[in-house]
């Protein structure tokens with residue numbers, strides 16, 4: 001039995017993202033040819049190794065749709081009533097695999113402001129929608145007939161074609177050919193779903209789809225809430241466990257039951273050590289993936305509140321090693337503290353198959369929280385799911401949720417506004433490709449085999465503010 005001093009001085013070193021870097025090696029191909037497809041869980045295949053975190057300031061419908069359209073996956077948070085969470089994932093599944101915008105004019109909108117909107121968006125036409133019904137289109141040209149800028153734009157609407165979901169391919173081609181700038185897309189019942197816009201039709205999207213061609217989506221559940229898991233099961237590709245410490249006898253028992261009563265992939269988490277992963281696979285019959293990292297999130301206060309911490313990078317490597325020893329090939333998703341594409345590359349190099357992002361996506365248009373202006377700058381609220389506000393919300397909307405802990409382990413704050421998640425993720429993926437190239441890898445599997453780390457610290461490109 002080691003003495004207390006021996007335990008202290010013999011503490012294992014657990015490097016985090018800021019402690020190590022990848023050793024540059026010979027790049028076998030150009031970054032554009034690097035393959036970043038991967039798995040989120042046993043049967044969920046992604047084209048890019050990114051998932052959005054199940055947090056109420058990160059993933060609801062818009063984020064989940066965007067993540068799948070971009071080749072990743074969104075995990076819808078559980079801080080809402082069960083029926084609403086089911087509705088959100090159902091709507092992701094019903095969403096066509098193209099980018100639609102909520103871009104339309106109402107018949108009563110003043111024609112001056114509609115003309116200004118067309119100018120801002122640099123489009124020549126826009127659908128006119130009333131109560132979910134497409135009434136026609138107003139074009140820049142038709143608005144020229146409008147003498148008074150306060151006249152209702154609906155008066156200048158002309159009939160125009162709409163597309164249903166099956167006709168989207170053809171509609172997109174018409175936009176690309178420049179025949180028009182927008183086409184309204186409607187459901188089978190004729191209800192307006194969104195607008196296909198010329199600029200978006202030009203962008204190549206490689207969506208992550210299920211075998212039936214629908215967008216991928218996952219949902220978070222408490223391992224104690226088997227009812228919610230069963231309600232979501234038919235509609236999601238993966239059920240993601242959402243508990244701070246999966247490595248607990250009671251959680252393992254509940255997760256075992258939950259996984260046996262559902263058929264979607266089951267992602268266990270969060271775990272922070274190889275032993276936790278070993279116990280999970282021995283107690284829960286079906287584990288299809290692991291969400292790994294404890295206390296590393298940007299909004300986490302677990303290390304301060306509880307003194308416990310499993311830095312994400314170290315936790316990923318520990319879990320991957322343990323699973324490899326057991327010959328269990330299920331994917332590991334690195335979760336917490338991933339701010340930059342460089343962090344994603346390090347997590348992948350340490351054995352992860354994908355990275356889960358909270359902070360990095362919370363400032364985008366597709367995150368649910370409203371924009372906040374502070375002085376000249378724009379921000380979006382971002383909060384830990386174990387922050388006081390998020391916990392209060394959870395207990396208010398879900399009477400089944402268990403009050404496991406009464407001490408907050410997360411904080412609430414603001415993150416800088418970053419624009420659309422489409423540009424944020426695209427840029428990130430390009431950088432991840434470059435990172436794999438620097439590490440000498442053509443694919444994530446090759447990165448696992450080839451990556452070498454150096455333990456080093458560096459100053460940012462502009463040095464530290466004090467420096």
Ligand code: XMP
Nearest residue numbers: 053297298300337358359384385386409410
């Ligand atoms: P980032 O760094 O991407 O981290 O913002 C997101 C991840 O942090 C975890 N999370 C929490 N951890 N208290 C915690 O200790 C919290 O209140 C909290 N909320 C989220 C979660 O794993 C998420 O994906």
